Amino acid sequence: MSAPATPLLRPPRNRVDPRARRWWTVQALLTVSGPALLTALALAVCSVLFFPGALPWLGPLLLVALVLPALGYLLVMPRWRYAVHAWELGGRAVYAANGWFWQKRRIAPLSRVQTVDTVRGPLQQRFGLATVTVTTASTAGDVKIAGLSDADAEELSRRIGEAAQAVPGDAA
Amino acid sequence: MSAAAPHAPGTPARWHRLDRRTLLVHCGWMAAPLGSFALTALATGGRIETGAWITLAAIAGSFAVLTVIGLVRWARTDYRVTHDSFEVRSGVLTRRLRSVPLHRIRTVDLTASPLHRLLGVTVLRAGTAGSSGGGAELSLEALTTADAERLRAALLARADAAAAAEDPVISRINWRWLRYAPLTFWVIGGVFAAAGGVYRALDGAGIKPWKLSIVRSAFDEFGAGALWITIPLALLAVLVLGTVGALVLYVEGWWNFRLEWTDAHTLRVRRGLLTTRSVTIERGRLRGAVLREPLLLRAGGGATVRAVAGGLGNKEENRKRSVILPPAPRTEAVRTASGTLRAAFPDAGLHAHPKAALRRRRTRGLLLVTLPGTLVLAFLGLLLTPVLLHCAWAFALVSAVVVLWLARDAYRSLGHGIQGRYLVARSGTFSRDTVALQREAIAAWTFSTTPFSRRTGLVTLTAAVAAGEDGYHVRDLAADGAPALAAAAAPGILEEFLDHGGHSGHGERARHVPAYGQEDSGPGRHRKPLSTHALHRNRDDLDMT
Structure with a gap:
């Protein structure tokens, strides 16, 4: 390093596709929020039908334990994620930021790249999105860029492939 | 008397005697028979039978003989450190002079039994490389602790660390290390694991253990006896069983242990x-070493060593196969790690982490252990019985003290540094791990944060290597120092993503960490159709380099 002052890691330059927010919302609905809300609803209905006396304490409990967290996750997570997720392909390394509550910024040099995978899940296909995973020999060094548009993903994986070829590799 | 410092060539070095208290140590084993005699006398109220008198006479006789032997041995044993060797002269009839070249000395081990400690003396053993098991070891029965420390320093001052790295045999089993065997999980956990295993085996065979008459009668007896005596006895039994189990496992696992370079690359x-x-590790795939000090073992001054190497199988296999030293004295562990790295294991001079890391550990412990435990106990206490309320505040108090102590220990363990070819990181309290990682092996960097760590300016840096556990963490670094550390440790990975305008301070950190929830944060970030525009820009970057 050459800088006299303490250098700081800037965020990656490029954001992921804005449609990723919708993808994450649907994902949240299917995996966490939806089931939680359904459970709360089912419990509430059961309570109304069979144990009306339980409602005064069950209602607030469900609200606090299931409904609010589910809604919070549904509303907050996709936006937060979108604010965090970013990527950049540099001359010698690929750089990605992801996560929301727990955030990760990972930089892997192109000389270590082993494979570039582009994955489109069923949900992602609906939104025209893709995930590019750059693998290295170490599982702790795999760079994952989720929520790119199809075209970007294709272009990116092609360019990482080319760049990895161009940079003398020591992908051991 | 004072221990010798290495002498200048030319002048003959002076011989030194052992400490006089050696004699007392020799008489130490008389304590048991004398003690039992005294107890007999007490129990019989002083009316001692002839048989007992004969025993006493025999004891007195052997006492006298031992003292004389000890006296002669003490008088006839001396040692000195000349400019190039450590020499011990001993023997009553046959005089024996044993001399070890100083540069061959690899370990100097000081051990003191409770008796030794009572007398303020210690046993010194000087071992040479690869021979720690047997004959080529010099030991001095009893030196005052200060003398022993001085002698150790004098001996090790000449021990050549580079030579240690050259020796093909790095380490061999030394059965004195057995004393570290009980300081492992197996003492308590092993017994319960074994009991669980037996239960499952019986259950699998269709036998219900609690229906066996032996078990039932044992339980009945246990319940019938006075609990204040049966419970400690049961615990003692578990402890003894566990210790025996640990010893057996140690012997089974480490019999004939030998760690060596079979050739320059293996x-x-x-x-x-x-x-x-038998595990062979190719030198090219050896990426570092980990010095592990689990809490108990650390308290006993021991450590184990693991190799960080590629190609040892999956995680589980790697955990078993990467162990290259059993629980052993810490000095031995450091020496073994050095021999494995073929460089001095960077054990000292690590940089401390910010105080925020200490606060984080305290908060985490209190929030995750003290608070929930207390709340649960208090809640149950309100519902069931007031006894639990007392349990609740007692738990709060005790667990808070323990948590704060552990947090302080965990914070003190934290450290990192770049030393030679290695990146060194230390962390952990239940298992304090010091990892030395080859810098050129680092394949990627990860900076991990949580909202709390971002607010307090901490970041965990993870170095990815294609070996061992794949990712090795430098936990809770100062956020504004982490990129510089990463760039210095493994140049050529993240430089192009660094912002060099930094002057340190909070404003800078605010810019460094994007403002969450805001749509447009960070300079130069392209929203929307990033696509070709962004890619072309990047391509320009690429062409420029």
Whole structure:
């Protein structure tokens, strides 16, 4: 390093596709929020039908334990994620930021790249999105860029492939 | 008397005697028979039978003989450190002079039994490389602790660390290390694991253990006896069983243990009694070493060593196969790690982490242990019985003290540094791990944060290597120092993503960490159709380099 002052890691330059927010919302609905809300609803209905006396304490409990967290996750997570997720392909390394509550910024040099995978899940296909995973020999060094548009993903994986070829590799 | 410092060549070095208290140490084993005699006398109220008098006479006789032997041995044993060797002269009839070249000395081990400690003396053993098991070891029965420390320093001052790295045999089993065997999980956990295993085996065979008459009668007796005596006895039994189990496992696992370089490129570990294990590690795939000090073992001054190497199988296999030293004295562990790295293991001079890391550990412990435990106990206490309320505040108090102590220990363990070819990181309290990682092996960097760590300016840096556990963490670094550390440790990875305008301070950190929830944060971030525009820009970057 050459800088006299303490250098700081800037965020990656490029954001992921804005449609990723919708993808994450649907994902949240299917995996966490939806089931939680359904459970709360089912419990509430059961309570109304069979144990009306339980409602005064069950209602607030469900609200606090299931409904609010589910809604919070549904509303907050996709936006937060979108604010965090970013990527950049540099001359010698690929750089990605992801996560929301727990955030990760990972930089892997192109000389270590082993494979570039582009994955489109069923949900992602609906939104025209893709995930590019750059693998290295170490599982702790795999760079994952989720929520790119199809075209970007294709272009990116092609360019990482080319760049990895161009940079003398020591992908051991 | 004072221990010798290495002498200048030319002048003959002076011989030194052992401490006089050696004699007392020799008489130490008389304590048991004398004690039992005294107890007999007490129990019989002083009316001692002839048989007992004969025993006493025999004891007195052997006492006298031992004292004389000890006296002669003490008088006839001396040692000195000349400019190039450590010499011990001993023997009553046959005089024996043993001399070890100073540069061959690898370990100097000081041990003191409770008796030694009572007398303020200690046993010094100087071992040479690869011979720690047997004959080529010099030991001095009793030196005052200060003398022993001085002598150790004098001996090790000349021990050549580079030579240690050259020696093909790095380490061999030394059965004195057995004392570290009980300081492992197996003491308590092993017994319960074994009991669980037996239960499952019986259950699998269709036998309900609690229906066996032996078990039932044992339980009945247990319940019928006075609990204040049966419960400690049961615990003692578990402890003894666990200790025996730990010793057996240690012996089985580390019989004939030998760690050596079979040639310039191959490190080999061989060990095992019933199952013999042999693991070879190619030098090119050896990426570092980890010095592990689990809490108990650390309290006993011990440590184990693991190799960070590629190609040892999956995670589970890697955990078993990467162990290259059993629980052993810490000095031995450091020496072994150095021999494995072929460089001095960077054990000291690590940089401390910010105080925020200490606060984080305290908060985490209190929030995750003290608070929930207390709340649960208090809640149950309100519902069921007031006894639990007392349990609740007692738990709050005790667990808070323990948590704060552990947090302080965990914080003190934290450290990192770049030393030579290695990145060094230390962390952990239940297992304090010091990892030395080859800098050129680092394949990627990860900076991990949580909202709390971002607010307090901490970041965990993870170095990815294609070996061992894949990712090795430098936990809770100062956020504004982490990129510089990463760039210095493994140049050529993240420089192009660094912002060099930094002057340190909070404003800078605010810019460094994007403002969450805001749509447009960070300079130069392209929203929307990033696509070709962004890619072309990047391509320009690429062409420029």
